[in-house]
Amino acid sequence: MRTQDPKTIYLKEYQQPAFWVDHIHLTVKVFDGYTEVTSELSLRKNPTVASRELVLNGVDQKIQSLHLNDAQLTETDYQYSGGLLTLNCATDTARFRAVTRIDPQNNTSLEGLYQSGSMLCTQCEAEGFRKITFYPDRPDVMATFTTRIEADAKRFPVLLSNGNPVDSGTLDDGRHFAVWEDPFPKPSYLFALVAGDLAGKDDRFTTRSGREVTLRIFVEPQNAHKVDFALASLKKAMQWDEDVYGREYDLDLFMIVASDFFNMGAMENKGLNIFNSAAVLASPDTSNDQRFERIEGIVAHEYFHNWSGNRVTCRDWFQLSLKEGFTVFRDTEFSSDMHDRAVKRIETVAGLRAVQFPEDSGPMAHPVRPDSYIEINNFYTATVYEKGAEVVRMIHTLVGAEDFRRGSDLYFERFDGQAVTTDDFVACMEQVSGLDLTQFKRWYSQAGTPRLAVTDEFDADNGNYTLTFKQACPATPGQPEKSPFVIPVKLGLLGTDGQDLAIKTRANYSAETEVLTLTDEVTDVVFTGLTERPVPSLLRDFSAPVKWSFGYSDEQLAFLAANDANGFNRWDALQQLYIRAILSLATDRRAGRTLTAPSVLVETVANVAGDATLSHAIRASMLTLPGYAILKDAVDVVYIEDLIAARKHLVKTLATRYRDIWRSLTEKLSSHAPYEFNAEESGRRQLQGLSLWYWLKAGDQAAFDFAAQLYAGATNQTDRSNALRAVLAGDAEALQQSLLSDFYDHWQSDTQMVEQWLTMQAGTPGTTVSDIETLMQHPAFDIKNPNKVRSVIVGFAMNTESFHDDDGEGYALLASVVQQLNALNPQLAARLVTLLSDWKRYDATRGKMMAKALETILATQSLSSNVFEMAQRALKD
Template sequence: MRSEVGTTVKLSNYAPAAYLVPAIDLTFRLDPKRTIVRAVMQVRPNLGTPPGTELVFDGDGVEMLDLKLNGEPIEAKTSPDELRIENVPHEAFTLEIETAIDPEANLALSGLYRSNGVYCTQCEAEGFRRITYFPDRPDVLSVYSVRIEALADQAPVLLSNGNPGESGALEAGWHFAEWHDPWPKPSYLFALVGGDIVGSFDTFTTMSGRTVDLGVYVERGKEDRTGWAVDSLKRSMKWDEETFGREYDLDVFNIVAVSDFNMGAMENKGLNIFNDKYILADPQTATDVDYANIETIIAHEYFHNWTGNRITCRDWFQLCLKEGLTVYRDHEFSADMRSRPVTRIAEVRTLKVAQFPEDAGPLAHPVRPTSYREINNFYTATVYEKGSEVIRMLRIVIGEKAFQSGMALYFDRHDGDAATIEDFLTCFEEASGRSLSQFALWYHQAGTPQVTAQTAYDEQAQTLTLTLEQSTPPTPEQNEKEPVHIPISFALFGAGGEELAVPNQSEAVRDNVIHLTDREMTIEFQEMENRPVLSLLRGFSAPINLNFDQPIEDRIFLARHEGDLYTRWQALDRLATDAIISSYRDSGGEQLASGTDALLDLYGEMAADERLDTAWRALALSLPNETTLVREIERNANPDAIHKARETFFHAITSRHGEAFGILYESLVSNEPYSPDPQSAGRRALELALLDYCTMAENSGERAKKLFDEADNMTERAGTLEVLMLRRPASQETAAARATFEERYGSNPLIMDKLLGMVAKIPGSDAPERVRAAMTHPNYVETNPNRVRALIGSFAAGNPTGFHQPDGTGYRLLAEVIGRVATRNPQLAARMATHFRSWKGMDSTRREAAHQTLLELRKTSGLPLDVRDILDRTLS
């Protein structure tokens, strides 16, 4: 476990590695409690390294057994966390290091560990140093050759990066397999797997005609649930060739799914390792959301082969260079595989729920941070999701043609490099002929820009005047913020819903995009015979908070007529948000806000409009979640009153449209065999959204229980159970459905995670006790990250009324779990600690309870650096 004391690493202090390792041969003798690792490294001083410079390699809890330089034993300063050698040759030399590690005891799930008896690795960001001493940093690229030895009955399958070499039997039941990766890579991309796993195999023919062998390996007994993963992989490979011209570069591509994993997946070169949650799928065990997530995450990890592996990061401050760029690529893939507007809505909702609060709170940091104490804590929504939005803006700013040219130049120029954000942006400056110095501020400034828009229409001059003003709120590390380049897509609409031509294009207004680069900007749209309706931030063209006091009738107009379906949804969602917050402020949520009749009518129109995609209609019926509403209120929030206001609005929609929703629901129920295609998934999404309203309208769980009993797929079974548990928690139908669900799926931890998540999200003052009781469930195992995220993460992130209890019981429950988990798995504990980030936005009673809980947790003896870093920043 990392020390609780850590030094701050600063971007400004970056210096190249003193010693490089062009090649490394690794031999593993696998044993559950004492694995022996022999590393033979070809080492040379880096250019500019002075003679006599001490060699310093990283370690983390490893046991040194033997050390030789050019075949001769040498003296060195060794500790479990560091290797220091003085007086090494100022020329190429060979360094041999033998270490011992204990995979079975490695509950941190970093380095080499065991998951359900399977040996596997996770080396990003700094896990390789838990295997052997090494310059464990991303700008040291090496060619890896690996030999794995294991007992054949314990680990019949032995995998590593690259292409397979020799394999065969050894003495006394042991066997070996050799692998070689010809592409230099940093240590964080090293991977090894050994175990009794079963593969599903296929092939892919690349655009140059090469055949690539594909394998998806899972624990024995799960192999019948890998078909969707294989199909998603093949579509990802084809899409990257067609969209970016990127061809795969090895003879094999393997994926292994394991039960215990700190992340969703890892892009190790040629051997991706996945949390099995994001591989296993069939209609009986996976929902439509699971299918979509598997498709996206497989694509994400595969796309890393170029944006992350072939071109990696110079240092961890450049993390967004691989993650933000690859998220952008997987978003585009998902949009092409599914509905682009629906995909975009999902992306923005995730951004607003996860990243906007991060930007607005004590954990705010730039897309490219300038310092860190623990790099594992910077795998954040800012780096990933906001990083993706910056790439999307870049494409808008310079145009599609220049963007594609810039990407091609980046791939060609930096293949094999450890690159920086500056390297990346330079390619687009050259491709477009534009300076991107101001645009680069998106990488350097934390916080979500606020843009205020005001309009005035002069009937006599037939001119619409738009005034825009931008500012970025101060964040812990940055008070003064410069104006950034904000592309604001827009449209003007006539009274009949027709989109109008923009009369005056300029450098600041081109291709229906306003390029806001100053703090203030005024634009006149002339020759407007009648006042047009203005639609701003179409497609969410920039990750900003837009304050536009637009007349309600204009928003309703846009909700009916906007051709950009993301913006049409946004208009409806904004109307609902404002109505709920008005109810919260005016009556504590007891009464519906005045003037909402036209808005309530819209819900009936949207649900019944068969011209609209069913998945889009399902999203339109889904009200803003309570976490988003808390963020909108910003200060002195009372989650109980917010919940009440949202329920009041939900009741109003139900009262007006319940009967019509019931008829529409019945028309959607289908006996067709299950298919995960977007159209079928959209139908089920709308069906379940309507069922939620029907269950409330009828004050009965009979309709939901009927669908639960008749469903032939997990989407409808889990969806109906969730409706019952949230709408009718004490009913006989709910108790019967839950008992059936547990009896049928009790042996499948991933399915039971869904039930744990449902329990965690039931609102009410008794929520902490309910969650505490669920922690005694046989399927809740606190050493497994999936279980903790399903129950505790869902409670803290998805149940504001339950988590933010005035007496602090929700906070204390989370703190207890963090304290226990931290001793085993600091990364998971730190991620759980981020759920405290919104505590300062609560009302005074809750704020004080959270503050006291955080102070007590901060006093915990031996708290690992990962957790202490989050707590220090949260309390700052």
């Protein structure tokens, strides 16, 4: 238990530092048992700040010596406590030199410099550089870096850092060195260093100005065959960024390193990206279509950061979405251009509704630009990333594609080499478009998901159709009252023939973009010249991140699912039918009534399954039921047993009634052609996997036989995992154990495949806490490895029926794991706490058990500030 609360940091208290750093020269000497770091800072007085205090961050370091302007400092010359080294600097320019020792081999936090397998690597975002040396570890301090690395040549033959290599050579005692120079000023969070025995794979890219850039991926030797796809993805991203944003890469070398021990997905360090191995290594044998697409998107995301994050960075961590929201928007646009735009939009919105919407409606709710934090690592959230991207998307919608490009050009040109704010970004868009976005900026400062209630009225005599939009946003922690948002609503009006009707209105509507812009709490929009009452198609392409309602009948939703010209809205209409049906079935179960799935929905599913005019991927998306995260967010009180029973009933109804359809689709979609990763083939495999899942849910022995044969004969991981996941969802324990054993026996030496094996077991229906505890004792599990922890613990938490068993043991297990991780990896531990944060949404019995688990966590001895902040926020009234 903590004896005092950690300090809260507030946006309103931002102040520039008293000294800037123009250059830092680092010498990192790696020895057995410790690493010695010498840093030399070239300091310059900030004339806008009166204080002469030099404040440097530094934790987990043993000071060997400190110098200021060549004078050695004694303990009376400085104060060092709470991770801050403070001293007075009387000159306007100065040199500060620190020699310290750190222990990367025992750094389990995976921040700063740490050991990942046999190599050493860094993770400095957000505040990891202070674990390497003393420095003003804040994003607005930007300096050029020179880094010299010395290490044993046999154990660490590869020595890497940011920028360009400028020198290397041999030293005494079998050691060697490498010197790297980064000519572009950067904040310390973008520093990177890697030392290890790694295999490299090269490629080249010619920029539009004719420069040759070397592309190089470093991996452990056994993974050298898994880098070709990432290299190809990188080249696609570089070309796309030139074509769409005019952004050319600025160094002669771009490197990626794959690490098995990594808290995040990847990190955009200047010129030397460090990736979680799961986010970069791919082969048809070991990666399914979803992983290929994820890797392509992550590689692009980190590369795009070179401009939207590195060349122009954040003034402070409250502006985190300045780089992350903008870059997520850019990577989703890239993926949309590479594949099917409608399918990508569906995937994005499904994720937003499953993760960010619940975050926005619970104790973890915060604005895209937070007002305060204790640990900035706790704010790498879906709100900052995904909602932040939706905010940028709305700006793109409002100003138009051409002005958005002009605005981004102005932003990059005006602020190149600077640390700025979201206001600076928006100001560029205002300048080029002429729009006043003052009200729009509430999306950055107000938390919560706006509610948009829509009603209609038709005046047949005059041919007028009126839509009334009422917006409101619920109270969130610290923000009881909300002002109206700017909400762009892309819409259409469908006639009885299913075609879009011509739209005539005097409202703030753009015929070119089909977007109606709302700014008031209540807006009446009158459409004229109509001869029939239309069916409105609202929020096409999910034009704003809001929860909206309209009094559709089941028949109208089925009509939109069958006819809407907008692919996203066809999917969304069917999603609304699913949610409505499941919630109704859950209510019936709670009331003791007989469960009967609505005929309109059941018939619509059959129509979609048989609609060959739809792409395979769209059909698969439309036939996939909403998950429990979305269902839970749709009710005021979660009675999880009722939701589980209702969803199971609907699945069983669809599976048994259309058994022949699922079998026919499964067999018809089979292919023996060589594996290709493209939209058409990925969609085919996705639809076949879903059809097989439904067929197995019908209980046909023939389906189990087909799945076993598909698994045995699979030539790629997508088919293999589709077969295995379908079997794991069915009732065939002997077959399940046989396939799981075969999977592990065949792939136990492959880290990423073992992670999949762990996830599949943790997510299998019927898995108990005892099973998870046994799995955590397996040699394949390592509590110090974030990927292994996420595979088992998060995999189990997503296993809704098992995790939320009424004995509460799942919650107790999670609390126990958080307590273990608190001392090892506080950042990972804090993220696991969020799995309990919605405890108030559940029925009283489960809510109390979840709250008890949070209280157990909060009572942990020596509780980290990371975990403290999240547990406290979760329990706070």
